[in-house]
Amino acid sequence: MSNEFYLNNPLVHSDRRLGRATSAWVRQFDCGGIRPLIICRGPIRKEAMDTFAEMGIEHFGILLSEKDSIVYRNALAPELRSLTNPDRVHRVPDYSGANKEEREQRIEQIINIARDNDYNAIFAGYGFMAEDQTMVAAMEKAGLNFIGPCSRTVHDAGLKDEAKRTALKCGVSVTPGIDNGTALALLKKHPDVAALKALVKAHGLNVPDKTLEDSHVELADKADIVLSASYEKGIDIYTVDELCDALTEAVDKMTAEYPENRVRLKAISGGGGKGQRILGIGESARTPEMVREILNEVKTTGVGDNKNVLVELNIETTRHNEIQVIGNGDWSITMGGRDCSLQMHEQKLLEVSVTVESLQRAIDQAEASGQTEEARILKQDLKTLIAMENEAAAFGAAVGLDSVSTFECIVDRDKHFFMEMNTRIQVEHRVTELCYALHFVNPDNSADSFTVESLVEAMVLLAAHGPKLPKPTRVPRYNDSVEARLNATNQALQPHAGGVIESWSDATEREIRDDQGISLHNPDTDVFMKYTLAGAYDSNIALLLTVGETRLDTYEQMAETIRQTRMRGQDLATNLEFHYGLVNWFIGQNINARPTTRFIVPYLTAIGELKERANDLDVRMAYKTICANELSELQGGEATSMAQVLQSKESLYLRPLELLISEPHIMAGWLSVNRDCYTLIDGKISWNENPIALLADTYHFLNMDFVPGDNPPAATMIWDHDNDILQDALKFYNELTNRLDAQDWVELNTLLDAQDPPKGLSKRIWRQVRAAHIGFQAGADVLAALPSIAEATGYYDLTVNPNLTINIPERLTDETHQELMAKVLVPPPVANSDEILAESGGMFYSRETPEHEVYVSKGDHFEAGDPLFIVEVMKMFNKVYAPFSGTIKEVLVESDGMIISKGQTIFKIEPDEVLVQITPEEQAARRKNITGQFLAQL
Template sequence: MSNEHYLRNPLIHRDRRLGRRHTDWVSQFDCSHLRPLIICRGPIRKEAMDVFKEMGIEHFGILLSEKDSIVYQNALAPELRTMADPGHIHRVPDYTGSNKEERDQRIAQIISIARDNDYNAIFAGYGFMAEDESMVAAMERAGLNFIGPCSRTVHDAGLKDEAKRTALKAGVSVTPGIDNGTALTLLEKHPTVADLKALCQQHDLAVDEAALDDAEQSLEDKADLVLAASYGKGIDLYTVDELCATLTRAVEKMASEYPENRIRLKAISGGGGKGQRILGIGEAARTAELVREILNEVKTTGVGDNKNVLVELNIETTRHQEIQVIGNGDWCITMGGRDCSLQMHEQKLLEVSVTVESLRAAIAQAEASGNETETRILKQDLATLESMEDQAERFGAAVGLDSVSTFECIVDRDKHFFMEMNTRIQVEHRVTELCYALRFANPENPDESFVVESLVEAMVLLAAHGDKLPRPERIPRHNDSVEARLNATNQALQPSAGGVIEFWSDAVEGEIRDDQGISLHNPDTDTFMKYTLAGAYDSNIALLLTVGETRLDTYERMAETIRRTRMRGKDLATNLEFHYGLVNWFIGQNINARPTTRFIVPYLTAVGELKEQANGMDLDYAWSEVSKAALKGLGEAATGALSRALELKRTLLLRPLQRMLEEPHILSGWLSINRDCYTLIDGRISWNENPIELLADTYHFLNMDYVPGAAASSMIWDHDNDLLQEALDFYGELNNRLEADDWIALQTLLAQPEPAAGFSDTSWQQVRAAHLGFQAGADILAVLPSIAEATGYYALAVNPDLSIHIPERLLDDELQERMAKVLVPPPVAKSDEILAESGGMFYGRESPQHELYVREGDHFEAGDPLYIVEVMKMFNKVYAPFSGTIDKVLVEDDGVIISKGQPLFKITPDEKIVVQSPEEIAARRRELTAGFLQQLL
């Protein structure tokens, strides 16, 4: 029996066990001598604290910024509830500073805190400075053990331009484009080696002259050496205007070579969606504008900052996949992949594991079902995964990877291209660690081993004992996992700053929730503590994960997790409903689908179309017409009885419908999994299953099941539940007594006046009357599929080859923008003002060096930029919805915090805005509803 040592075993909702079997070989990897300072925030900070404790690391501290103080009224961060020693909590004004000078000050401050408080290691997690080469190097010079890749690896792999060059040397496929815009800019002014030498002499730059004379070095590489020296000295050798001119020419050249592709601009120091912009076809003239936006966003506008921006071909059918890589500088291995294609504005939303085991199981299932097309595509996916893992391992070895990093690729059908390496742990790292563990075994005695199930723990082990760790074996844990990022965004997935979480239900069985400790109850009262969402940070609230033996199993568990999650708060907006709709869309379509990074916006647009139609639905009028139709042609006695039955059923039928008409993402999910519940025959909805059973399923889908003692607002009402259960019992008994294979067959039997076998004439007529009563009014459910039919919702579908068919209309920019406003209507403004569409920080210009977009007296056209709002670390430019003249600017200066709905400009519009009266709106809704009813009655 082997001496397996489980250093950490993540179980459901952070429940882990430690079962240590000490041997001399295992004991040498003890890490309790490390004394780390945690300089990150969010879920990763809480995770690091948990891991350190479980590893026996007792002396650790956390770094808080003053912006943390707004999340709790009586504490700075939820993790403080588990910190026994307040002396291990340290504070800085912010984590990174707004420019290079402040960033250097912050690094020095962190080093000082570490020295003064006896910390010998730094854990930076993800975000902020986790892959900042200068910070890592400073920590190393200070004698601190950086828990992550060393500064050399960060330089060679983390900077996007260096990484691309390394990839080419290692035989890794890369995206077409240029990675040396700054070097080309410098060579425009100093085109020869002699010129570069003169420049070095002029500015006293420390550049090895032998390197400049090296015939094997390209001129561009020599320019890069000069630039590196200038950054180290803190001087600029080119202007932003000159860089923009070089990049504009590069964009124009690439656009002429690839006229059907858009162009991506990407800062070398960007990440997490920041520092990237995409130029549309024919938009080369906007290059300078977007480059400046990028540099502002990644805060590299200071003197001496490296302002390099990559120009890359945007692969229009891109799937974004990444490979988890881990190494100790000697060996390097991979741990499978993750598909991160479901994203918007470069921000990932839903991340799914991609493993050899899962793909092989899916291939076997496709082969068994005789689906040759799906089999072929899945085999190609398997080959792509194996190729990416091979290239990731080679790249990791080339850069001497000595910790955990992520090799990111874009996949285009059967081709893949290296995009970048993130030299840090990823937000979605648990997607991988839930699929694979690592077994480290004694090379001289394989029975001595220990298993690591946490990538954070692996980082700690590598930092403490990297050179002694043998190459591990990866061990499958689960075939599949999926992560949904719960973000503070509105229904159109736009960041929503502020808001207070006042209640959040506990994690359910099968749910893995990483939430920075927000869900931890007050230890004295066992109650949920209110949490304020801080707009100073990104929009992430929590990471929700589930696992399974198949991808379908994993998605279904995620759907069940979200179904049972309840969250309430003040001014609270999250993407929880979006995830519920999206996960169910894939369950209803095909969970092996291959979405691209362009999928989410068209999907949102389709959901917006559902909402637009739902907004036009007058449910009370529809119920009135359905009731009239049910009573038509009946005798007086029957009419009275059925009328009373309809009145009793009104709330039973209308409450779930009203909820879905109000929440389009939930409606999207319902429509997706219930696509086969009806057939459209001659323009009318015909049910393929019993509407009563569908109604019961709908209450369950909405998490409105009857629970004694629960709030009436969140469940089916007791009298409605009694009526529903009576109907379900009735049809359950009928199904047992009648030979009917499905609902259509049962309806055919019940339509016959002659008694079915086993029934007397009297009892049969009673059964038919009861059936009529139970079904009366149920036609109202058809308003939901009728909305789908009216919008062409089901045209957005998975093709046989697992690609997704996106109707052309959903790619229209104007429709996308209009549907975003349907999902989240802009604040109601007077005709003479423009209001803030969201809260955040206001900027009236491109950068401090630029002119204001608009001043008092300026005329603006529809589509002209008016201001920039920074929300959750993302810069969003806001354009004029119509043309007019600025009468007064109501915001005093840049950097002012604004709130949603706040007046920003007093204006005079060019055209008078027409406002419909309530009567006109009601008449229009009734007319639209009447059109829907034609499919029902």
């Protein structure tokens, strides 16, 4: 919410102070009496602060974790630039605690803070505590108004096993699998009612005998009742080993039933990619290892924790769709959908609105242009969306939804399956609220109404006045919206802890930017304040959103937003370039493409292939050769004149070309939108458009347009003398095209090849025109390096089919090749042959869990592929495997939980074989060969 467009556009923002309304009916929904404590961080905290202020809520505070204090140099958090009252800032060690005991302490601490500071409500945003049933119940018991779904809804809908059972009862499609692994584990030891009754008695559990004797209750459900009682008492009645055995049996059974599918393991309390693992075909033996990783990641390893893990069929061609649901416990409605398929490692990257209105418009456009197959697919998507919305509304009613939640599904062609319900507001909630508003009408007077455009505002209204709110209707706002998550990741989308943002351009006119206040300048000096990115929390920096009348318009606005964004800093790595390439890939291919959740890794692999080829192409050598070839056909003064021309144009061509070659994601975007700029004829690159016009477009694509004046740094734009040459050339070709009435570049170039002048021009003028043309085109062949790289790597084989699926070449799905290309994108730190280095910063762990033995110790021998250690970075646990075999000579990290940095030596080792590295001479010979292959295409 940090830009003028967002603040001033009535379709995006409105006065939210209902207490100021002239209508008594509207005024009754004033929320000024709510006094909330915000217990979350990141963009949602800043959004909540702004929304509360706009609603007239004057008394609110924020919870500040000690881990927040390391990310900002001049204040504990960026938000403190706007929230300056120290009495409204409250400090805790961490938001949720590392284990059950710490979580319980934190909940009690939050309740005490609320009581001591006159807060009567809690807002938890989209942090994990927002879905913690224990916390929500504790807040309710303490008399605090929880701004979100009540504890009953969190239990029935938020726990994945309970949600799946509810879905089955109300006719919602679910993924094949088991949701009661803990019950199965318990029944292996206590296989009947008598055994369960004995267990209850032995542990003094609060389960009446008549409950276990009820013949209408299934045995597995009785086991769940006993389990619930054990959780309430805080004891364990099964071991993790026993759970792993039961889940391994379930995995084996599913593998036998679906031999061509992988299996997904999913913690009932996970979310946002945490607590999920996928077992490859034939990997059931790894189930215990994966289960322990999952439990450790979601921090449910303590005594009395519910350790249930779902086993589900992994639908291999899935798209991830979700439906926004809102209710007051009586009514439940939906607000359209979002496609979140563009994700990696369960972490969403780009989220796109899916609405009835948008799909119908796309269908009409496809039919009008004769795209019958595309229209057929879009019609099926419309049917699927309507079905998911109906099921979401029914599920919301079944669990008594009394706030905002998200109904998540996986879509496989014409089928869809309920996955889970997130009982919290989602990171991507703005994608929905930009497409729909909620219109509330007085049941006794249809002229008396108000409209809510913010889902955070809707949550507050429901918390304060839920039962009184009539069922609203959804009102369309924009047809389409899209959100890009700006994350702290490297070019391979691996988390990149650390780094300092030293400057960040202001939001553009059409950009909606949500961050946690990083964009706010110093109120006294108007200077951008440096911001340090830490690895304590997730990798998200900001959420970038755009809207449009069509999906294409929305994507083009996003591309333009990113094009104009400049971010600089120390050791700073973000996925901004990735988003620029990806958005332009869809613009260049088909904006209605249907990627699956497995698209991003092959896409990244294709980008790695571009980078690998570009690394071996010497464009400066190529330009010198092109110049020499052009001069070889000239003599005397012509040669001297042409040499001067070629020298003067060297930076004009090579600056943008070298930038594109050094930034593979940006090069991928350029290749995508310019895929029709050339044709390969008999192995030779032939331009379909004027390379000079293409060059001008390239400078614009790179945000290097000429800006007169002294302010812009020379490094960020075309140099003035290069711009003079380029503008003269563009004027020349514009004039010539108009004079000759040429339809396109191919026709104009054919005319210029002829020695005889066209009608209306003298031979003298025509000679001058052709000479000028030769001069303006001199050296332009070097631009063909870009399509040459695309052709050599088969980049355009990654394409959209007529049925909107994506054709992914087999080579891009090979895991070994994927790993290799990831290392091309982000080369590992240079290590001596006797050491293992950390490829990223984060928190070091030497073992699976505290109960396990360390992976390797001094003197241990390891094989290639063996696990060596774990790095926790941006909330994700990344296991590091041995790249080769060897023996540990020394362990250089003292203990678990220590912070390590990228490139830090972890082990001194003795490799089994001496690694052979390529010599500089071999590298030079390779570059000469690849450059020669390019030149042969001219």
